[in-house]
Amino acid sequence: MSTVRSSTTPFICGLDAALRVVSGKWKPLILFFLAKDPKRYGELKRCVRGVSDKMLIQQLKELEVDGIVVRTDYKEIPPRVVYELSPFGFTLADALIPLCEWGTEHTDIIEKALVRRVTA
Amino acid sequence: MSTVRSSTTPFICGLDAALRVVSGKWKPLILFFLAKDPKRYGELKRCVRGVSDKMLIQQLKELEVDGIVVRTDYKEIPPRVVYELSPFGFTLADALIPLCEWGTEHTDIIEKALVRRVTA
DNA sequence: CAGCATCCAAGAAGATACTG
DNA sequence: CAGTATCTTCTTGGATGCTG
Numbered sequence: 001m002s003t004v005r006s007s008t009t010p011f012i013c014g015l016d017a018a019l020r021v022v023s024g025k026w027k028p029l030i031l032f033f034l035a036k037d038p039k040r041y042g043e044l045k046r047c048v049r050g051v052s053d054k055m056l057i058q059q060l061k062e063l064e065v066d067g068i069v070v071r072t073d074y075k076e077i078p079p080r081v082v083y084e085l086s087p088f089g090f091t092l093a094d095a096l097i098p099l100c101e102w103g104t105e106h107t108d109i110i111e112k113a114l115v116r117r118v119t120a
Numbered sequence: 121m122s123t124v125r126s127s128t129t130p131f132i133c134g135l136d137a138a139l140r141v142v143s144g145k146w147k148p149l150i151l152f153f154l155a156k157d158p159k160r161y162g163e164l165k166r167c168v169r170g171v172s173d174k175m176l177i178q179q180l181k182e183l184e185v186d187g188i189v190v191r192t193d194y195k196e197i198p199p200r201v202v203y204e205l206s207p208f209g210f211t212l213a214d215a216l217i218p219l220c221e222w223g224t225e226h227t228d229i230i231e232k233a234l235v236r237r238v239t240a
Numbered sequence: 241c242a243g244c245a246t247c248c249a250a251g252a253a254g255a256t257a258c259t260g
Numbered sequence: 261c262a263g264t265a266t267c268t269t270c271t272t273g274g275a276t277g278c279t280g
Contacts, residue, residue, distance in 0.1 A: 011231070012169070014224030015148045015216060021230055022219075023143070025273070028135045041242050049132070052274060053243065066233040078241045079280085088229075095222035096135060099142075102215035104134030109208075110141055111131070113186040145253075161262055172254065173263065198261045199260085244279075254269070260262095 021066050021092065026051050026059050028096070031085070034069065035093040038084035068092055141186050141212065146171050146179050148216070151205070154189065155213040158204035188212055 011017040022028055026048055033039065033047040045056055060083060063069040068089035074080040085093060103110065131137040142148055146168055153159065153167040165176055180203060183189040188209035194200040205213060223230065 009170070011223070011227060012149055013152050013220065014222070014227065015152055015220040016223065017227050017230045018219045018223030019142075019148050020234060021223075022139075028139050029132055032133050032135055045242095054245090054275090055273065057243065058273095062237060065236050067229065073242095076241095077280085079243080081242060088226075091226075092222060095218040098215040098218050099138045100133065100135040102134070102212060103131070103136065103138030103141075106208075106211075107131060107134065107137050109187065110137045114140060116185050117182060165262095174255095174265090175253065177263065178253095193262095196261095197260090199263080201262060242280095244277105246276085246278105247274105248276105249274080250272085252269100252271070255267085257265085257267105259264075 018092075018095070021068065022096070024059050024062065026055055027063060030056075030059060030063065031068070031089070031093050031096065032100070034083060034085050035090070038082050041081050041083065044083060063089070138212075138215070141188065142216070144179050144182065146175055147183060150176075150179060150183065151188070151209070151213050151216065152220070154203060154205050155210070158202050161201050161203065164203060183209070 011020075022031065029048045029051075030044070033044060039047065041056075045051060045053070048056065060069060060071070064071050067086055070084050070086050070089075072082045072084070074082070131140075142151065149168045149171075150164070153164060159167065161176075165171060165173070168176065180189060180191070184191050187206055190204050190206045190209075192202045192204075194202070
């Protein structure tokens with residue numbers, strides 16, 4: 001979410017902590033699509049429309065370091081690398097469901113609000 | 121959550137939509153503290169430690185445009201302005217509770233992960 | 241196919257000073 | 261007290277081209 005607070009400052013609350021993990025332009029979408037099933041790099045890139053290699057890799061690496069995503073390299077040629085959620089990752093995905101539903105439920109209101117933001 | 125996707129691109133899913141509202145360095149914290157009770161500007165600023173006037177006002181304004189926060193100016197001298205969540209704002213705050221709990225539950229893991237991010 | 245490296249643009253955030 | 265305004269810095273993200 002937009003960028004959030006510096007990684008060195010202490011957390012103010014649990015929400016703050018959680019948001020440091022899911023914040024990042026493409027992370028929620030990565031979570032969303034990987035929650036459905038494991039995907040190869042190329043597949044995932046096609047799901048997350050508009051993302052560049054640089055961004056996708058960067059965010060995947062952070063999620064991997066955070067223990068959310070598991071990367072499996074099959075060492076084949078041509079390369080085959082599969083990304084999936086860890087059990088810990090699934091707990092995060094679960095925690096995001098209400099927010100996901102909230103967004104789905106209020107999509108039109110949100111859309112209008114964002115337009116207002118620009119004109120305002 | 122870190123900054124998220126451009127405000128003009130269509131939402132990919134509900135989560136995407138929701139994150140456009142809560143993304144912003146201080147928004148989750150603002151939500152968090154206002155969910156407890158309404159607060160004057162100065163009070164809120166003291167709660168959200170480290171925030172500058174510029175940032176606090178900016179994020180409050182966006183939340184106001186988004187219909188999450190209600191601003192009441194009592195037109196007194198010295199000024200008294202109170203911020204509180206709208207009913208819509210409370211539905212969002214509710215949707216954030218699981219994420220908040222997730223963060224609280226895994227604070228230590230997250231903290232370690234963030235350190236790893238820096239060193240890696 | 242699955243990435244990495246480099247350069248550059250845009251936006252977010254901080255510091256500082258000032259106002260009704 | 262509750263903001264504004266301006267300037268600068270820092271961080272993100274995008275485009276492009278290359279590699280095993």
